Amino acid sequence: MTASAFLDYLRTFIAEPGNQSPHNRFLGLELVNIERGRAVVRVPYDARLAGNTGTGVLHGGVITTALDSACGMSVIAALGKRMQIATLDLRIDYLRPAVPGEAITAAAHCYKVTRNVCFVRAIAYHDDRDDPIANAAASFMITADKAETPRAERNA
Secondary structure, X not given: OOHHHHHHHHHHHHHOHHHOOHHHHXXXXXXXXXXXXXXXXXXXXXXXXXXXXXXXXXXXXXXXXXXXXXXXXXXXXXXXXXXXXXXXXXXXXXXXXXXXXXXXXXXXXXEEEOOOEEEEEXXXXXXXXXXXXXXXXEEEEEEEOOOOOXXXXXXX
C-alpha cells in the first residue's frame, strides 16, 4: 500500500466510531488532519468534562487524552502501516488553563522512529498554535508487527 493510500485508509478507519476507544468517543474526540508522521485531533468543549465546575475549565485528563491520542495517531502515520503500539512515556507541561467553552486541539509530530520505539512532540491549544495550553513529549513502543482486529469487526 502506498503512503498516500495508507493515510486515506487511516482517515476512514479513525472516522469509524466502532474503531475508536469508548473513552475517545465519550470525549467527542475527532480527527482533524493526518499526514506522514503528523496528526491533529480536536475535543469539543463539554461542561461535563470540567475539572472545576465553578470555573468551567476542562479537566487536565481531557487534555492528556487529546495529546496522547494525537501522539499515537502520528506514530501510526509515521510507521506507514497498522501496528500495535503502546505509550511508554508521556510528559506534559501544562502552560495555562484551557478557556471554558472552547474546543481543545492537539497536534503531534512523530519525529524519530527506531526499530522498537517512536518519539513524538505535541501541543494542545485553542485557535492559536503559538499560544499553547500544554506541550508534550512522548515515546511509544512498537509491540507487534500485526495490528489487532478492528473493534468494529470484533463486535460484529
